[in-house]
Amino acid sequence: MNPSHIARCAQLAMILEVSATPKPGNIDRDHNYTDTRFEHFMASAVGVYPILEMAAASKSGIGELIHKSVIESSKWQSGGNTHFGAFILLIPLVMAGGRCEIKSCLKEQVQKIVRETKVDDSVEFYLAFSKTKVKVKPVDDLDLSDTDSIEKIKAQGLTLFDMMEISGSYDMIAGEWINGFEKTFECAALIRDKIKKNGINDAIVLTFMELLSKYKDTFIQTKFNNKKAEEVSMRARNILKSDMNRIRNEIHKFDEELLNEGVNPGSTADIIIAGLFVSLFEGMRF
Numbered sequence: 132m133n134p135s136h137i138a139r140c141a142q143l144a145m146i147l148e149v150s151a152t153p154k155p156g157n158i159d160r161d162h163n164y165t166d167t168r169f170e171h172f173m174a175s176a177v178g179v180y181p182i183l184e185m186a187a188a189s190k191s192g193i194g195e196l197i198h199k200s201v202i203e204s205s206k207w208q209s210g211g212n213t214h215f216g217a218f219i220l221l222i223p224l225v226m227a228g229g230r231c232e233i234k235s236c237l238k239e240q241v242q243k244i245v246r247e248t249k250v251d252d253s254v255e256f257y258l259a260f261s262k263t264k265v266k267v268k269p270v271d272d273l274d275l276s277d278t279d280s281i282e283k284i285k286a287q288g289l290t291l292f293d294m295m296e297i298s299g300s301y302d303m304i305a306g307e308w309i310n311g312f313e314k315t316f317e318c319a320a321l322i323r324d325k326i327k328k329n330g331i332n333d334a335i336v337l338t339f340m341e342l343l344s345k346y347k348d349t350f351i352q353t354k355f356n357n358k359k360a361e362e363v364s365m366r367a368r369n370i371l372k373s374d375m376n377r378i379r380n381e382i383h384k385f386d387e388e389l390l391n392e393g394v395n396p397g398s399t400a401d402i403i404i405a406g407l408f409v410s411l412f413e414g415m416r417f
């Protein structure tokens with residue numbers, strides 16, 4: 132399949148996610164944070180296009196491509212980390228798209244690609260991570276803020292899949308790698324189903340709420356704690372007891388509450404981007 136087409140699917144997925152409103156606690160076209168704005172996400176999505184196109188034509192080098200994505204994103208905006216988690220999901224998905232002769236093979240191909248990673252991919256991922264300054268739980272004795280970690284990665288022969296496997300039990304994004312992108316493809320199916328009754332904006336919002344209600348967001352767990360993540364999920368579950376027309380005001384109130392508390396379900400947003408890519412790649416239009 133044409134690398135340009137695949138890259139545009141990924142680019143559009145990033146743009147649609149950040150544009151959808153209200154996604155409780157997250158930046159969208161109606162909400163900014165103090166140091167990061169809607170425009171920063173848009174600039175990142177547009178600026179990273181050449182790396183996405185490169186990924187669609189690449190057979191290997193996930194770590195380097197994630198690293199290049201982070202660098203290219205930062206060239207175009209000053210809002211800090213906008214899409215790091217999304218790149219971890221999108222790069223292997225985009226590479227998988229480039230291998231597909233038929234659209235339905237995406238899941239099979241992405242599972243193969245992440246298992247083919249090498250130690251060099253881990254090193255490049257570490258370098259990318261060090262540029263984002265994202266707060267995460269330490270991976271056993273591998274502290275991603277410690278410069279000695281590169282040598283430990285090499286000495287232990289850890290591939291990038293190995294590293295994801297270590298943290299996959301508590302990190303949503305790493306968990307996608309080791310569990311066959313299960314939530315990503317669930318997300319894609321939800322969006323495609325909801326778009327039949329709702330427009331693209333509301334389909335994204337409702338899918339975001341449904342995922343948030345089912346899965347504790349890693350970003351919230353890391354920034355706050357497990358209890359806070361569970362409270363947010365429970366609140367989302369309680370809201371999702373009617374259709375969009377009846378719960379729209381409740382979602383807006385939920386959004387305001389999370390924004391005031393500084394609670395950002397960023398990992399759920401990353402899954403939405405990945406799910407949108409799958410939907411667009413497989414032919415969804417709106």
